Amino acid sequence: QQSLVDNLKKYKRGAVDGLLAQKIKFPTSDTWEEMIISDLFTPISDKGHSDLTVLTIVQGTGTLPRDSVDRRISYDKSNTNTYKRVVENDFILHLRSFEGGLEIANSEGIVSPAYTILRASRKISPKFYYAYFRSYWFISNKLRIAVEGIRDGKSINMDTFWNIKIPYPSLSEQIQIAEYLQVIDLKLTNAEKTLENLMNIRSGLMQQFFI
CATH class of the missing domain: 3.90.220.20 (DNA methylase specificity domains)
Structure with missing residues (x-):
């Protein structure tokens, strides 16, 4: 789960910089003013x-x-x-x-x-x-x-x-990019919550082992 979180963070950084540098484009992308x-x-x-x-x-x-x-x-x-x-x-x-x-x-x-x-x-x-x-x-x-x-x-x-x-960029493309990045953010947030829950479970189990 930690690897998943780390990989999603790397993917997000790459997606953000790629899209904003126009190295990654949507099929509907146009020239940016x-x-x-x-x-x-x-x-x-x-x-x-x-x-x-x-x-x-x-x-x-x-x-x-x-x-x-x-x-x-x-x-x-x-x-x-x-x-x-x-x-x-x-x-x-x-x-x-x-x-x-x-x-x-x-x-x-x-x-x-x-x-x-x-x-x-x-x-x-x-x-x-x-x-x-x-x-x-x-x-x-x-x-x-x-x-x-x-x-x-x-x-x-x-x-x-x-x-x-x-x-x-055109307003429609701004919105398209923002929505795409939101999807990544949601996946990352969910992965981080799952990791936090697993860490709490692990912590609870470790405490029981030493009672």
Whole structure:
């Protein structure tokens, strides 16, 4: 079961990068238009919403209510009026984006003012661009040109970032790719749940052996 999980993870990485680099194509694939990020997304800095839920970023998951996350994250509640409002499917350029890509807002709320919020100015499939913005292809081939500094001193040059060229496939193809990747995600999630259950059973049996 562990091998199945590992193989599905490898398959997903290969599928994501292959599709987004257009090395793998659907029969209905067409030539992709390219746009700079600023033509496709608009920066949002909507503050003064301290009544909304404070969200935190979990890499690979998106945003979650900060109080629901099982880790201690301190923040000054008196400063939440300076936090930025996000709505569902906004993209978030955060402090570790140089290594993990952008995250997505799963719900309305407020996030750290240190983050840059991107909201689509054209019709898109958020799930397609979430996969794209977190792919090795984007981080290594696109985002890297905007990264400055070394080690933990790394930051992203925003002038360069907004001028990065990214693909803009037809909306139907965006949706097709997103749905295909969702199928892989579902298989991986089910395999991981099965593995977790087997590990729990094994742990219980081992405890009984030593009673």
